[in-house]
């Protein structure tokens with residue numbers, strides 16, 4: 001405050017050197033002078049006006065004192081006084097109080113007290129001054145001048161000045177009218193079904209729509225594509241946003257969801273800035289655009305580009321994603337991540353597509369959601385529930401999809417948080433985002449977190465003055481992080497190569513991306529399954545099932561590549577050479593099964609039986625226009641050659657042996673006993 005005051009004194013000294021134009025009447029000269037120097041006088045706020053001057057003449061000088069108005073309200077006791085001579089020269093300017101409230105109560109400012117020159121205090125950019133009152137326990141209502149300050153990328157606050165002395169009284173978070181109440185779910189309609197009433201904080205004046213310092217919420221005008229939104233939640237007569245939730249499907253006109261979204265996005269946005277000093281901006285703003293009411297079964301964060309501002313969207317389909325706080329926290333977690341760190345969504349290597357960067361992005365988002373809520377269960381309302389309170393490990397639980405891989409990382413993170421505490425963990429995670437390489441994979445992720453923990457412990461140990469709020473950070477936290485990372489398998493060679501064991505009778509699932517998602521090209525998926533022969537295993541049968549999208553509605557489209565002794569080898573092509581619909585890779589495998597088989601037997605035809613300890617690797621590749629697809633697989637280990645498959649009313653496979661083996665198919669290789677023998681064989685296997 002004092003620094004600002006002295007700056008004003010300097011400004012005032014400059015003003016005194018100026019003159020008004022000669023020849024005008026004194027009031028016009030003085031008025032024009034004040035207008036011309038409004039900024040230096042702290043009056044560059046909108047709607048600042050001067051009232052009628054009081055005019056006195058003293059020792060040949062005209063003394064003109066103007067009251068100041070804001071939005072037609074007098075700014076308490078604020079006046080600008082100009083002393084001007086007969087030639088129109090400005091001799092002296094003071095901006096301050098008139099020192100008097102009423103006849104009974106006189107509060108002169110102390111002599112020589114620079115606080116009189118308070119107009120300077122208003123010269124904050126941008127700033128707004130409003131008159132007001134402050135309740136003091138002893139004095140009752142004190143007339144006060146409130147200055148609202150909106151610093152760049154920080155929480156706005158108000159400074160209250162005693163209107164009589166202009167001494168600062170206190171600062172408060174920006175608040176003018178009382179915060180309206182809003183109806184929300186504390187978590188979601190399942191875990192906390194009773195509607196809560198909360199204060200909706202940080203709304204912009206006059207607090208009649210859901211736009212504030214941290215979120216601007218609107219409803220999609222077009223539920224299909226939603227290029228634009230408008231607010232549809234308006235306060236009742238008391239100024240509150242109280243609505244009933246609509247739990248039915250496809251409720252696209254539901255103001256409750258806007259209130260819920262505003263509440264959740266605002267509070268985590270505020271928390272991130274307050275806790276870490278995070279300064280992420282969305283097209284220059286601290287607030288992010290939030291859309292509700294898109295007919296979509298999902299929610300997402302979009303980072304924006306030159307044409308479209310960043311936003312978060314909550315779909316409303318059979319359920320309303322805006323009703324779930326964890327969904328909001330997860331999506332805003334992406335906003336934090338992406339403001340600090342960019343990365344590719346996948347990497348290419350000889351094993352296929354590596355979606356670890358995608359998994360890390362989703363893992364960080366889940367970590368933000370769980371650590372902010374203090375609850376490991378996410379999305380309890382949304383059907384895709386996942387919890388960080390899990391025992392999932394790498395590589396066994398990989399599924400080649402970011403949100404699925406994130407479960408392992410969030411589980412690891414939750415275990416670390418349980419051991420070192422939320423405060424330390426939050427700061428470690430935040431710091432890690434700043435230096436984690438863009439092409440980081442899982443071991444890099446764990447090592448970077450450990451390095452952050454070490455750095456923070458070093459700073460904390462350097463002394464309280466340098467500890468920046470994490471005095472509880474301990475040197476051993478890095479070791480705990482490495483230990484938990486190892487427990488989750490995140491350093492294992494097989495994890496980093498995404499080679500997932502496929503034991504006898506253990507179902508696995510994989511996600512793949514079709515041409516709609518991959519620039520219209522076919523790609524391999526992100527992991528390979530590994531079958532290891534034992535004493536008795538001579539062959540195996542893969543049972544494959546296309547789970548999504550519904551195979552009754554779309555044509556399943558994938559291929560199976562199998563190699564023995566070494567992983568299937570993927571060679572990536574230059575994308576410029578790949579036409580739409582073609583493969584972006586070539587593959588070296590012993591066997592490639594085309595046409596979305598439901599069964600694959602191995603060995604088949606002329607290939608030798610599996611030997612003890614020998615590994616067989618299986619890679620799926622996409623061959624579909626579908627955006628995303630899901631295939632389940634299960635291996636049954638066989639002690640003898642499997643019976644042949646037939647076309648007797650059941651799915652057939654055509655098998656082509658690669659790598660020099662004989663070309664054949666099932667129908668040619670074995671007997672054609674028909675469906676009965678096949679069913680008997682399968683039921684025997686399944687028992």
Ligand SMILES: [Zn+2]
Pocket residue numbers: 330331334362365
């Ligand atoms: Zn996500």
